Amino acid sequence: MTSTEFTTAEGATTFVPAPATPYQGDIARYWNNEARPVNLRLGDVDGLYHHHYGIGDIDHASLGDPEDSEYEKKLIAELHRLESAQAEVLLDHLGTIEPGDTLMDAGCGRGGSMVMAHQRFGSKVEGVTLSAKQAEFANRRAAEIGIDDHVRARVCNMLDTPFETGQMAGSWNNESSMYVDLHDLFAEHSRVLAVGGRYVTITGCWNPRYGQPSKWVSQINAHFECNIHSRREYLRAMADNRLVPQAVVDLTAATLPYWELRATSSLVTGIEEAFIESYKDGSFQYLLIAADRV
Ligand SMILES: C[S@@+](CC[C@H](N)C(=O)[O-])C[C@H]1O[C@@H](n2cnc3c(N)ncnc32)[C@H](O)[C@@H]1O
Numbered sequence: 001m002t003s004t005e006f007t008t009a010e011g012a013t014t015f016v017p018a019p020a021t022p023y024q025g026d027i028a029r030y031w032n033n034e035a036r037p038v039n040l041r042l043g044d045v046d047g048l049y050h051h052h053y054g055i056g057d058i059d060h061a062s063l064g065d066p067e068d069s070e071y072e073k074k075l076i077a078e079l080h081r082l083e084s085a086q087a088e089v090l091l092d093h094l095g096t097i098e099p100g101d102t103l104m105d106a107g108c109g110r111g112g113s114m115v116m117a118h119q120r121f122g123s124k125v126e127g128v129t130l131s132a133k134q135a136e137f138a139n140r141r142a143a144e145i146g147i148d149d150h151v152r153a154r155v156c157n158m159l160d161t162p163f164e165t166g167q168m169a170g171s172w173n174n175e176s177s178m179y180v181d182l183h184d185l186f187a188e189h190s191r192v193l194a195v196g197g198r199y200v201t202i203t204g205c206w207n208p209r210y211g212q213p214s215k216w217v218s219q220i221n222a223h224f225e226c227n228i229h230s231r232r233e234y235l236r237a238m239a240d241n242r243l244v245p246q247a248v249v250d251l252t253a254a255t256l257p258y259w260e261l262r263a264t265s266s267l268v269t270g271i272e273e274a275f276i277e278s279y280k281d282g283s284f285q286y287l288l289i290a291a292d293r294v
């Protein structure tokens with residue numbers, strides 16, 4: 001495997017695997033350069049850094065008066081609470097995980113979900129991301145909180161991981177499956193999962209009932225340089241790869257309050273309207289799918 005140079009936060013030179021395709025090189029660059037306040041300021045609330053969205057009802061009592069000088073700080077804490085609630089729901093669907101088990105986070109970002117998984121189950125968590133900067137960030141956080149013996153991120157293509165066949169008791173994609181071909185993705189999950197292991201994804205997908213990807217879905221694709229799949233494609237690619245859905249949960253209504261609150265904040269990025277309008281017109285869905293490896 002060829003490698004490429006990466007300069008760490010401390011200025012040291014290190015080598016990471018070269019991207020498998022020019023597209024993956026673009027995505028690695030995208031996440032190496034990402035530093036949006038909407039992600040960093042939320043992560044600073046309690047040290048869990050997420051790159052996914054939130055679910056659940058707004059706690060208006062905790063937000064208080066919008067005229068209050070502390071309101072923006074409370075709003076950031078509330079958005080973060082909803083993003084962590086999303087990760088909790090994903091972990092709920094992994095089923096029973098023992099401390100001796102190993103889990104795989106495919107597309108782990110800055111590692112917030114990995115930390116939560118280890119804290120809940122006591123298990124090992126192996127994360128993969130295309131971004132050396134994200135992997136370094138996630139590993140630094142794990143070391144800071146003293147769990148780097150259990151939680152590790154590495155620069156690696158989720159379609160071609162170094163893990164052993166059947167090694168994982170569970171695996172997931174939290175808003176990271178829109179960057180890859182789903183047949184290739186589920187073939188790799190199916191390979192690394194033990195028979196009886198559980199796979200979970202939370203994802204945005206276009207709704208076949210709408211007909212084709214709407215203009216809002218196209219806008220989201222352009223914004224993130226990703227390729228949102230349809231709900232039908234998820235189910236078909238799982239069926240083709242020995243992943244049998246046990247739960248399909250439509251989280252669209254549960255994520256709308258997050259977006260509507262975020263749209264009123266100072267941390268808006270410009271993509272809020274596309275999410276809100278596509279969720280409302282039915283062209284886009286926020287979905288959780290939990291599947292058994294059979
Ligand atoms: C939107 S972020 C989600 C991060 C994380 N799952 C979370 O919930 O915070 C998408 C992630 O997918 C990763 N990714 C995209 N394509 C990938 C690939 N082929 N292999 C590994 N990681 C990939 C990116 O590097 C990034 O970390």
Ligand SMILES: CC(C)=CCC/C(C)=C/COP(=O)(O)OP(=O)(O)O
Binds near residue numbers: 039228269271
């Ligand atoms: C549901 C869909 C289609 C997700 C696309 C993947 C994605 C970029 C997720 C959020 O990342 P982020 O937290 O870095 O984004 P933002 O900066 O908008 O919060």
Ligand SMILES: [Mg+2]
Binds near residue numbers: 038039050051052053
């Ligand atoms: Mg975010």
